[in-house]
């Protein structure tokens with residue numbers, strides 16, 4: 001099984017640990033705060049958990065953190081601790097260090113000290129929410145490249161009662177329908193052209209962002 | 218233009234404000250911390266920003282927050298403040314209140330006081346990272362329903378040098394290819410069957426999760 005170490009058991013660190021642990025991975029959780037270490041063991045979100053200060057290289061070495069292929073640094077508000085920890089790990093030869101950043105400058109500093117991947121959980125979630133608020137008809141979005149996406153949209157009023165064939169989405173909009181929701185829970189993949197669309201249902205289409213913007217939503 | 222009020226200008230609140238503001242919406246940002254209010258104005262992430270304590274209904278009324286259709290409560294660590302604020306807003310008749318939660322129990326309390334939508338930014342980002350760590354070949358995932366997804370995957374070694382037609386993905390795996398990457402930046406939508414796949418490229422497929430798990434990745 002894959003081994004992962006997670007430094008920092010805040011909301012993000014706990015979520016990573018718990019998801020990895022439930023997928024059968026070996027997870028070592030660490031935090032400077034003894035209470036959070038004990039909580040991680042009680043909640044069974046990690047195989048092991050150790051209290052340590054990750055800015056101390058000897059503490060990391062004794063806990064065996066340097067033996068891991070992948071270490072996640074989930075320290076957000078304490079920028080200095082996050083940077084020093086990442087540097088400690090890369091200098092000790094840890095192959096992949098993934099660190100969470102709380103700001104653009106934090107991200108730049110992490111890049112400088114050798115982080116292999118930087119994630120911005122709050123920033124990405126904030127942008128995603130803003131998108132759903134301004135385009136309420138777009139339920140979800142999967143960006144393929146700067147010009148193309150897959151979007152899940154509420155069936156516009158203009159499409160209500162029409163079949164997929166009648167709508168001629170490819171000819172009129174350059175978009176391809178991938179799936180249509182039957183109800184809240186289930187999608188039908190590659191629906192037949194004679195499938196009639198109803199207001200309140202959702203459909204998933206793929207195409208260029210320019211064409212998606214032309215939909216009457 | 219649409220109007221939005223955001224209570225709490227931490228990382229998440231700022232990201233929502235800044236994204237909405239850059240899309241041309243009217244944004245009012247508030248926080249109990251005067252420094253964060255001043256920072257929001259300097260960084261131009263909102264049209265207006267006011268210092269207030271959102272647990273005080275009169276402060277919310279005087280700031281005009283009750284006139285907004287949609288208010289985002291971006292207070293995470295202070296659960297009591299988040300809950301009281303949400304209750305104040307719903308009792309005053311605000312149509313849509315979206316609140317950020319830091320734990321499952323926080324989410325349940327927000328539901329109880331009438332939040333229209335609850336988001337878990339750190340939890341969702343943690344799970345997403347865990348998925349990419351355990352299935353490194355799956356670059357990105359778009360969940361359609363519990364049984365079906367769209368996934369972007371690295372072309373497996375077994376598919377290297379073969380054309381889409383030769384692979385017979387629909388017959389052998391029940392999956393449909395939607396797009397193939399030409400390089401890091403650009404995807405080709407609905408590629409021709411004679412397109413040859415190369416290791417290192419990525420492809421996007423749609424189908425059932427059972428079939429996706431059968432891919433040699």
Ligand SMILES: Nc1ncnc2c1ncn2[C@@H]1O[C@H](COP(=O)(O)OP(=O)(O)OP(=O)(O)O)[C@@H](O)[C@H]1O
Pocket residue numbers: 007008009010011012013030031032033036052053054055074075076077078081102339
């Ligand atoms: N030097 C350190 N060694 C180990 N753990 C640390 C160190 N410094 C901070 N931490 C821990 O990292 C965790 C996360 O830190 P912080 O509060 O900065 O992140 P956050 O971004 O608010 O987290 P989240 O949003 O995931 O809740 C905390 O539990 C904290 O105790």
Ligand SMILES: Nc1ncnc2c1ncn2[C@@H]1O[C@H](COP(=O)(O)OP(=O)(O)OP(=O)(O)O)[C@@H](O)[C@H]1O
Pocket residue numbers: 122224225226227228229230247248249250253269270271272291292293294295298319
């Ligand atoms: N009663 C209140 N009225 C207005 N703002 C408040 C109140 N209580 C807390 N806040 C503000 O809400 C903001 C976010 O709070 P908190 O630190 O709990 O969230 P967080 O989940 O760590 O945020 P993020 O992860 O987005 O950085 C803080 O800037 C804080 O000053």
